[in-house]
Amino acid sequence: xxxxxxxxxxxxxxxxxxxxxxxxxxxxxxxxxxxxxxxxxxxxxxxxxxxxxxxxxxxxxxxxxxxxxxxxxxxxxxxxxxxxxxxxxxxxxxxxxxxxxxxxxxxxxxxxxxxxxxxxxxxxxxxxxxxxxxxxxxxxxxxxxxxxxxxxxxxxxxxxxxxxxxxxxxxxxxxxxxxxxxxxxxxxxxxxxxxxxxxxxxxxxxxxxxxxxxxxxxxxxxxxxxxxxxxxxxxxxxxxxxxxxxxxxxxxxxxxxxxxxxxxxxxxxxxxxxxxxxxxxxxxxxxxxxxxxxxxxxxxxxxxxxxxxxxxxxxxxxxxxxxxxxxxxxxxxxxxxxxxxxxxxxxxxxxxxxxxxxxxxxxxxxxxxxxxxxxxxxxxxxxxxxxxxxxxxxxxxxxxxxxxxxxxxxxxxxxxxxxxxxxxxxxxxxxxxxxxxxxxxxxxxxxxxxxxxxxxxxxxxxxxxxxxxxxxxxxxxxxxxxxxxxxxxxxxxxxxxxxxxxxxxxxxxxxxxxxxxxxxxxxxxxxxxxxxxxxxxxxxxxxxxxxxxxxxxxxxxxxxxxxxxxxxxxxxxxxxxxxxxxxxxxxxxxxxxxxxxxxxxxxxxxxxxxxxxxxxxxxxxxxxxxxxxxx
Amino acid sequence: xxxxxxxxxxxxxxxxxxxxxxxxxxxxxxxxxxxxxxxxxxxxxxxxxxxxxxxxxxxxxxxxxxxxxxxxxxxxxxxxxxxxxxxxxxxxxxxxxxxxxxxxxxxxxxxxxxxxxxxxxxxxxxxxxxxxxxxxxxxxxxxxxxxxxxxxxxxxxxxxxxxxxxxxxxxxxxxxxxxxxxxxxxxxxxxxxxxxxxxxxxxxxxxxxxxxxxxxxxxxxxxxxxxxxxxxxxxxxxxxxxxxxxxxxxxxxxxxxxxxxxxxxxxxxxxxxxxxxxxxxxxxxxxxxxxxxxxxxxxxxxxxxxxxxxxxx
Numbered sequence: 019x020x021x022x023x024x025x026x027x028x029x030x031x032x033x034x035x036x037x038x039x040x041x042x043x044x045x046x047x048x049x050x051x052x053x054x055x056x057x058x059x060x061x062x063x064x065x066x067x068x069x070x071x072x073x074x075x076x077x078x079x080x081x082x083x084x085x086x087x088x089x090x091x092x093x094x095x096x097x098x099x100x101x102x103x104x105x106x107x108x109x110x111x112x113x114x115x116x117x118x119x120x121x122x123x124x125x126x127x128x129x130x131x132x133x134x135x136x137x138x139x140x141x142x143x144x145x146x147x148x149x150x151x152x153x154x155x156x157x158x159x160x161x162x163x164x165x166x167x168x169x170x171x172x173x174x175x176x177x178x179x180x181x182x183x184x185x186x187x188x189x190x191x192x193x194x195x196x197x198x199x200x201x202x203x204x205x206x207x208x209x210x211x212x213x214x215x216x217x218x219x220x221x222x223x224x225x226x227x228x229x230x231x232x233x234x235x236x237x238x239x240x241x242x243x244x245x246x247x248x249x250x251x252x253x254x255x256x257x258x259x260x261x262x263x264x265x266x267x268x269x270x271x272x273x274x275x276x277x278x279x280x281x282x283x284x285x286x287x288x289x290x291x292x293x294x295x296x297x298x299x300x301x302x303x304x305x306x307x308x309x310x311x312x313x314x315x316x317x318x319x320x321x322x323x324x325x326x327x328x329x330x331x332x333x334x335x336x337x338x339x340x341x342x343x344x345x346x347x348x349x350x351x352x353x354x355x356x357x358x359x360x361x362x363x364x365x366x367x368x369x370x371x372x373x374x375x376x377x378x379x380x381x382x383x384x385x386x387x388x389x390x391x392x393x394x395x396x397x398x399x400x401x402x403x404x405x406x407x408x409x410x411x412x413x414x415x416x417x418x419x420x421x422x423x424x425x426x427x428x429x430x431x432x433x434x435x436x437x438x439x440x441x442x443x444x445x446x447x448x449x450x451x452x453x454x455x456x457x458x459x460x461x462x463x464x465x466x467x468x469x470x471x472x473x474x475x476x477x478x479x480x481x482x483x484x485x486x487x488x489x490x491x492x493x494x495x496x497x498x499x500x501x502x503x504x505x506x507x508x509x510x511x512x513x514x515x516x517x518x519x520x521x522x523x524x525x526x527x528x529x530x531x532x533x534x535x536x537x538x539x540x541x542x543x544x545x546x547x548x549x550x551x552x553x554x555x556x557x558x559x560x561x562x563x564x565x566x567x568x569x570x571x572x573x574x575x576x577x578x579x580x581x582x583x584x585x586x587x588x589x590x591x592x593x594x595x596x597x598x599x600x601x602x603x604x605x606x607x608x609x610x611x612x613x614x615x616x617x618x619x620x621x622x623x624x625x626x627x628x629x630x631x632x633x634x635x636x637x638x639x640x641x642x643x644x645x646x647x648x649x
Numbered sequence: 650x651x652x653x654x655x656x657x658x659x660x661x662x663x664x665x666x667x668x669x670x671x672x673x674x675x676x677x678x679x680x681x682x683x684x685x686x687x688x689x690x691x692x693x694x695x696x697x698x699x700x701x702x703x704x705x706x707x708x709x710x711x712x713x714x715x716x717x718x719x720x721x722x723x724x725x726x727x728x729x730x731x732x733x734x735x736x737x738x739x740x741x742x743x744x745x746x747x748x749x750x751x752x753x754x755x756x757x758x759x760x761x762x763x764x765x766x767x768x769x770x771x772x773x774x775x776x777x778x779x780x781x782x783x784x785x786x787x788x789x790x791x792x793x794x795x796x797x798x799x800x801x802x803x804x805x806x807x808x809x810x811x812x813x814x815x816x817x818x819x820x821x822x823x824x825x826x827x828x829x830x831x832x833x834x835x836x837x838x839x840x841x842x843x844x845x846x847x848x849x850x851x852x853x854x855x856x857x858x859x860x861x862x863x864x865x866x867x868x869x870x871x872x873x874x875x876x877x878x879x880x881x882x883x884x885x886x887x888x889x890x891x892x893x894x895x896x897x898x899x900x901x902x903x904x905x906x907x908x909x910x911x912x913x914x915x916x917x918x919x920x921x922x923x924x925x926x927x928x929x930x931x932x933x934x935x936x937x938x939x940x941x942x943x944x945x946x947x948x949x950x951x952x953x954x955x956x957x958x959x960x961x962x
Contacts, residue, residue: 222838223837224836224838224839225835226832303826303827303829304829334805335806335816335830336806336810336811337805339817339821340805340819445810447817447820448886448888448889458810490889492759492761492762493811494759494762495738495833496701496739496833496843497701497707497864498804498813498833499894500811500812500813500814500890501814501889503810
């Protein structure tokens with residue numbers, strides 16, 4: 019498919035002239051609002067679609083989704099976020115014959131997190147800032163792009179993003195492609211034409227807020243959240259009407275119950291969450307107003323209970339001593355009704371976070387047997403190093419075990435849900451605290467896991483880094499000098515050769531089944547298929563296929579740059595199964611490469627550079643989509 | 650080849666900026682193309698300064714800050730014009746400005762900042778308490794028991810594991826419930842967002858604020874109600890974390906030619922630089938500034954140490 023490559027040349031050389039783009043703030047195509055709501059539940063694929071494509075997941079139908087897996091319409095493929103594909107052409111027996119089918123440059127040299135979508139024989143990709151969207155006609159490989167959307171995403175937004183100017187992809191439903199832009203716009207595009215259907219601005223970069231997460235479309239709502247807890251913004255999650263882009267509800271992560279959307283239907287499992295306005299009373303004074311808890315990670319949805327599962331980031335302001343208390347509802351999972359946003363339950367993984375352990379990682383919806391009985395759970399690998407299996411109907415923690423070396427807490431008490439904190443690892447401004455594991459990058463960051471209902475295993479990337487929080491060096495922001503904490507990350511117990519691991523985890527028993535050591539933190543997501551193949555990439559650029567049951571390496575290919583994106587799979591118009599992944603180093607830990615940060619500044623990128631000073635020796639910046647198929 | 654390329658890049662940036670309707674006050678609104686090779690500042694055509702376009706009293710795009718005036722003074726001494734690259738002074742400021750070779754000097758930077766090669770410091774200031782004169786608090790110490798009762802405003806950062814000394818000093822004394830944090834970043838679409846903290850004192854939203862001296866001194870004199878300021882004590886927020894800082898100019902590490910030229914100018918024109926600072930109400934420490942005597946004595950005597958204007962450490 020050389021056509022794809024040629025297409026890229028065109029993209030790069032064309033001046034970025036705006037032909038069709040016009041910002042219609044908040045509406046446009048809104049007449050379809052009611053229709054969109056009514057239409058939810060239909061496959062929403064236009065007529066003449068790929069005959070191999072089945073219907074998409076139907077809301078309120080029992081899991082697992084009944085579709086054939088030919089398409090990939092949501093960030094995690096299904097609303098449950100499993101990143102499991104029922105496709106079986108590529109198996110653990112034949113994956114060794116996988117070859118590059120075609121590639122395409124995105125023209126952007128920043129961290130390529132996220133994944134493409136495929137529906138109706140069209141692939142949709144979103145680039146890191148400036149957040150261009152390309153629609154690739156899979157049925158016409160020699161033809162031009164179906165369309166492109168090149169928004170005037172604010173140049174200034176780049177300065178506000180904490181950890182590279184990433185974008186984690188789009189969502190598709192009802193003929194609409196929905197993306198978030200770094201400058202706090204959520205935009206719906208006509209999937210057929212690229213026309214802007216609506217454009218809703220949700221926050222402002224002037225306050226330090228950006229948007230990097232992938233919207234999730236659930237029950238006719240576009241669920242989105244903001245980024246920027248590092249800058250002291252107050253986190254929120256909002257639902258926009260898919261048809262009109264109008265905000266249906268917006269829930270804050272801190273503040274009074276009325277702002278958090280906690281009401282009579284809030285029934286958390288643990289008594290400690292029973293009080294009134296805990297989003298205020300677990301903070302001193304008005305500190306909750308700058309309380310962080312942004313919702314920048316993957317959101318999942320359980321059509322059966324109509325609940326969405328959202329994770330909240332670390333509390334603000336940084337200095338933990340200024341905010342004694344649990345700092346609810348930061349570093350927590352909140353289950354909310356998709357239609358009203360009202361919280362059904364909540365669980366805080368890291369009360370009074372003092373290590374930057376955001377709770378934003380995805381909560382994969384699955385049904386698994388635990389101790390002989392089938393349980394409806396979410397599976398959540400947290401930054402704090404514990405991997406939680408939680409009853410998704412009420413928030414009871416069923417299993418919580420460390421999946422990397424953890425020493426800030428001894429364990430999680432299942433009867434209270436509280437971590438058993440180790441007091442010597444508590445950070446205080448001006449006090450040296452050494453050897454905290456995991457580091458702030460977490461035992462894992464946002465890079466999402468996959469869950470196979472066939473093997474009943476979770477496949478997750480992970481990071482083995484520890485940190486010292488110590489010393490003080492002079493710093494200067496907005497004209498104000500101070501001596502800041504000097505946080506340095508370094509390899510954990512695994513050493514330099516094992517700063518990352520890709521592992522299979524039994525969520526019913528809380529045990530690792532197998533693991534593959536990687537030189538660098540594994541910053542790509544995972545894909546598992548019914549062919550019992552698991553795909554992931556590493557920061558050196560190797561894209562790997564391993565056996566889902568044994569972890570045995572079956573195939574690998576060296577892409578042009580480090581991989582921090584998430585593999586996906588689909589069936590092309592030719593009936594063949596393809597696997598696709600972005601190659602383009604960046605993101606928090608990978609920022610040393612595209613940001614050209616100096617390896618002699620170990621505190622750059624929030625301390626992450628110190629952990630991977632050798633990364634530039636292994637990979638260079640890139641931005642390429644790779645698509646593979648069996649030969 | 651090179652000149653047209655740069656010209657095109659500059660036009661592209663300018664065009665983008667104008668299409669976006671960005672004011673000069675927006676971060677990164679005007680971005681000079683990065684130089685591709687190491688700058689030899691010995692043959693200067695202009696004093697290339699990176700500065701925040703929206704952060705009085707330090708600098709703004711209209712040239713109204715004291716750092717703007719000091720830059721003009723330095724440029725005049727060098728016999729060249731000033732050329733600015735505007736960049737919000739937030740995380741990555743030095744990386745994206747000096748280190749990216751978009752400019753050759755930043756006018757104000759703490760002397761001990763390891764990101765840059767610092768000149769000799771040309772002033773030293775301190776965090777101060779700020780209150781309305783009609784409230785007559787006269788607070789000088791973090792150990793003043795009234796701080797447990799009054800509503801106290803401080804700047805907060807909220808990122809990078811960092812916190813400003815006033816919040817740390819208060820938290821160490823268990824003073825948290827009555828403390829109100831104001832984001833040091835604030836709302837950048839408004840003028841000089843850090844000034845919100847001083848306005849909060851004038852408006853009565855907080856009783857006392859603790860703020861960096863140059864900011865407090867400048868805005869205290871401009872609020873409609875009279876405000877008082879006093880340097881904080883004790884000298885350290887926690888051991889090793891002081892409230893007063895010596896401020897230098899910063900150049901790229903290795904650019905000792907420019908550093909020497911700037912040091913010469915600082916020595917020659919120091920009295921004039923201090924006059925500028927005094928005109929902006931900057932509380933000065935360790936020289937003949939009015940607040941010097943109010944500070945507890947430091948370990949050493951006033952010293953020269955090659956032009957060091959503060960006191961010996």
